[in-house]
Amino acid sequence: MALWGARFSSSPAETVFNLSRSVDFDWRLAPYDLASSLAHLRALGRAGVVTEEISMQLEQGIRSLLADVIAGRFTPNDEDEDVHSALERALVGRLGTVGGSLRAGRSRNDQVVTDLKLYLLDTLTDLALLIDDLAVALLTQGEKYVEVVAPGFTHLQHAQPISFGQELAKHAFALERDLDRLADWRRRAMLSPLGSAALAGSPLVLDPEESARHLGFEGTVDNSIDAVSDRDFVVEALFVLALLGTHISRIGEEFTLFASSEFGWVKVDDAYSTGSSIMPQKRNPDVAELARGKSGRLLGNLVAVMTVLKGLPFAYNRDLQEDKEPIFDSIDTLSLLLPAVTGMITTAKFQIERISDGAIAGFALATEVADYLVRKGMPFAEAHEVTGQAVRLAESRSVGLESLSLDDFSSVHPLFGADLIPLLSAEGAVRSRTSVMGTSPASVSAAISRVRGRLALQRSQLGKWRKQMDEVLGQ
Numbered sequence: 001m002a003l004w005g006a007r008f009s010s011s012p013a014e015t016v017f018n019l020s021r022s023v024d025f026d027w028r029l030a031p032y033d034l035a036s037s038l039a040h041l042r043a044l045g046r047a048g049v050v051t052e053e054i055s056m057q058l059e060q061g062i063r064s065l066l067a068d069v070i071a072g073r074f075t076p077n078d079e080d081e082d083v084h085s086a087l088e089r090a091l092v093g094r095l096g097t098v099g100g101s102l103r104a105g106r107s108r109n110d111q112v113v114t115d116l117k118l119y120l121l122d123t124l125t126d127l128a129l130l131i132d133d134l135a136v137a138l139l140t141q142g143e144k145y146v147e148v149v150a151p152g153f154t155h156l157q158h159a160q161p162i163s164f165g166q167e168l169a170k171h172a173f174a175l176e177r178d179l180d181r182l183a184d185w186r187r188r189a190m191l192s193p194l195g196s197a198a199l200a201g202s203p204l205v206l207d208p209e210e211s212a213r214h215l216g217f218e219g220t221v222d223n224s225i226d227a228v229s230d231r232d233f234v235v236e237a238l239f240v241l242a243l244l245g246t247h248i249s250r251i252g253e254e255f256t257l258f259a260s261s262e263f264g265w266v267k268v269d270d271a272y273s274t275g276s277s278i279m280p281q282k283r284n285p286d287v288a289e290l291a292r293g294k295s296g297r298l299l300g301n302l303v304a305v306m307t308v309l310k311g312l313p314f315a316y317n318r319d320l321q322e323d324k325e326p327i328f329d330s331i332d333t334l335s336l337l338l339p340a341v342t343g344m345i346t347t348a349k350f351q352i353e354r355i356s357d358g359a360i361a362g363f364a365l366a367t368e369v370a371d372y373l374v375r376k377g378m379p380f381a382e383a384h385e386v387t388g389q390a391v392r393l394a395e396s397r398s399v400g401l402e403s404l405s406l407d408d409f410s411s412v413h414p415l416f417g418a419d420l421i422p423l424l425s426a427e428g429a430v431r432s433r434t435s436v437m438g439t440s441p442a443s444v445s446a447a448i449s450r451v452r453g454r455l456a457l458q459r460s461q462l463g464k465w466r467k468q469m470d471e472v473l474g475q
């Protein structure tokens with residue numbers, strides 16, 4: 001059903017209708033559209049625009065339509081342009097002309113922003129819970145391996161020994177920041193645009209603050225022209241999700257590498273591995289690869305919407321309809337990806353011996369030697385030089401620094417003493433880094449419990465938002 005047409009001599013060409021139709025992708029907004037219609041109906045009732053009797057009829061109509069939409073008993077037809085027109089068709093079909101009363105004081109321009117905000121407030125809460133699950137899975141695995149030494153890399157070259165627990169747990173801190181960004185996003189998204197109508201507000205809607213309250217918003221926007229044009233909340237959400245995708249891609253890359261035969265550090269569980277159609281022996285870490293690959297579309301979605309908005313005139317332009325598919329795709333993508341990655345991590349089996357074997361390869365104890373000299377009073381630049389000579393000596397014998405004797409070290413510099421030798425082990429090196437963010441098992445365990453505490457707070461906040469949204473949608 002078209003919401004306009006009286007002033008036209010013909011209906012739109014089929015190509016135009018097909019081009020502008022959005023109901024195939026915006027139908028998921030239907031429950032939010034009906035929730036905001038209820039709030040708007042109340043506003044019309046308070047302003048005396050609709051009588052109490054009509055208001056009751058409409059309220060019943062909206063409620064039974066909502067039940068039908070949720071149960072799949074009402075769906076759009078081939079002639080519906082978008083979610084808003086499909087739902088109005090239903091109300092008019094069920095209630096007669098009264099069904100068209102809700103259009104007073106409201107436009108699809110403020111309606112679509114309201115719907116999309118409600119949708120995002122709802123779904124991003126669920127997504128945040130999935131992010132939290134992933135962070136917790138990483139911390140749980142990390143905790144098991146706090147005491148296990150591993151080679152730490154820079155430039156993908158052996159750098160210094162680290163706690164393998166710290167290596168696994170590190171991703172959770174990035175995910176914690178993603179959750180924090182979502183909470184911050186919410187703070188700005190929490191203002192209702194309903195009442196802005198086409199662009200200038202409406203004389204028929206007297207108290208948009210009340211509608212905002214009914215819909216669970218914390219207040220209303222201040223400028224109706226800005227409100228119907230603003231898609232910052234979409235872009236910000238897309239950015240947070242693109243960055244989250246980037247974080248997950250780095251987890252994916254790490255697991256792909258760790259699962260390679262060359263590394264052999266992790267065995268991805270059968271349930272999270274795939275085979276090859278031609279090579280019967282293969283076990284491929286496809287979940288990790290998709291975790292890496294999906295980041296492309298998440299970033300693409302952000303760029304797509306930013307590009308649509310650049311230079312766009314105020315207020316509503318049909319270009320703005322292009323905001324939906326990208327954000328829906330980012331949410332759908334992550335809703336599939338997050339549980340799979342969490343499952344892969346939870347079930348992964350780490351090959352401790354292989355991991356620890358390489359912890360001191362590549363002269364990874366060189367920094368211990370240099371730090372030792374610094375503690376003996378040598379300036380670091382000189383210590384760097386002297387240690388370099390010790391590395392050269394070890395390399396010329398094809399052994400590691402830990403295989404040099406005290407005499408060897410003394411031949412390089414007289415400052416070396418017997419107290420150097422106990423420091424030359426991966427365990428010793430790792431244990432000595434006791435600063436708050438350091439790799440010592442004690443530091444790593446303490447950091448894990450701190451982030452666990454913060455995640456628990458975020459989780460309880462998410463639970464409150466979940467409940468609040470359920471109330472808004474259920475009223």
Ligand code: ARG
Binds near residue numbers: 320
């Ligand atoms: N389907 C449209 C969108 O998603 C709804 C708003 C249409 N407004 C208009 N003035 N044509 O943006």
